[in-house]
Amino acid sequence: MSSEFDNSEFVDSDVLTTARPVARPVTMSDPATSRPPSREELDLKVSDAQQQLAELKRRQDELERARADLEESRRRRVELQTGREEMLHHLARGLVLLEEAELKSRRDAEQMAKSLTGLRESLAKVQAVNEDSWTADNYNVELTRALTAIENARMEWNGARLKWSVLDGALASSSSSPDTGPAKIQGHFFGAQSFPELCRLGFALTWPVAVAVLLGSVLLLLFKK
Numbered sequence: 001m002s003s004e005f006d007n008s009e010f011v012d013s014d015v016l017t018t019a020r021p022v023a024r025p026v027t028m029s030d031p032a033t034s035r036p037p038s039r040e041e042l043d044l045k046v047s048d049a050q051q052q053l054a055e056l057k058r059r060q061d062e063l064e065r066a067r068a069d070l071e072e073s074r075r076r077r078v079e080l081q082t083g084r085e086e087m088l089h090h091l092a093r094g095l096v097l098l099e100e101a102e103l104k105s106r107r108d109a110e111q112m113a114k115s116l117t118g119l120r121e122s123l124a125k126v127q128a129v130n131e132d133s134w135t136a137d138n139y140n141v142e143l144t145r146a147l148t149a150i151e152n153a154r155m156e157w158n159g160a161r162l163k164w165s166v167l168d169g170a171l172a173s174s175s176s177s178p179d180t181g182p183a184k185i186q187g188h189f190f191g192a193q194s195f196p197e198l199c200r201l202g203f204a205l206t207w208p209v210a211v212a213v214l215l216g217s218v219l220l221l222l223f224k225k
Contacts, residue, residue, distance in 0.1 A: 115164065119157070125149040129149060131146075
C-alpha cells in the first residue's frame, strides 16, 4: 500500500496556480459610472464640439481658398493655351495676307510706274506736234507722223484706263460740265424771284397779249357795224 501524502514532497506551485484560478469576489457596480453627465461635463463636451467645428470650418475655408487658387490657375492656363493658339492662327494668316497684299502693291506700283512713263512719253510726242513748222513739201510726212503719235497716245491712254480705274473717274469728272441750258437758267432765274415779283413779271409778259386781243375785238365790232 502507498504511504500517506507527505508535505515534504515536491509540489510545483505554478502548476497549482494555473490549474486552479482563484475566483474573484463579486462586488456591486460603482454607482458613479452609471450616473447621467453633469452640466459641467455637458458644457465641456459642447465646448469641445464647438472647437472641432471651428477647426473644421477653418480647414474648409483653407480648402475653399486652395480650390479657388487652383481654379484660377486652371482658368489662366486655359486662357494661355487658347489665346496662344488663337494669336498664332491670326498672326500667321495676317502675315500671309499682308505679304500677298504687299507683293500685289509692288506689282501695281511697277505697272503704274510703267503707265506713267508711257503717258509722259505720249504727252511729250503729242505736244511736239507743231503744225506751224510744216511746209508744203513735208506736209504729208508730218501729218502721218502726227496721226501716228496721236494714235499711239490713244492706245497708251486706253491701256492705262483698262489698268487703272482712277483714270475713268478723272475722265468723268473732267468731261462733266455744269448744266447751262435754258431750263437750268430758267430754273435759277425763277427760283431766285419772290412771289410778288413773279406776279409783276407775269403781268408784264401777258398785258401786250391782252391789249392785242382787246384791240382785235374792238376792230371786229366796228367792221360788223
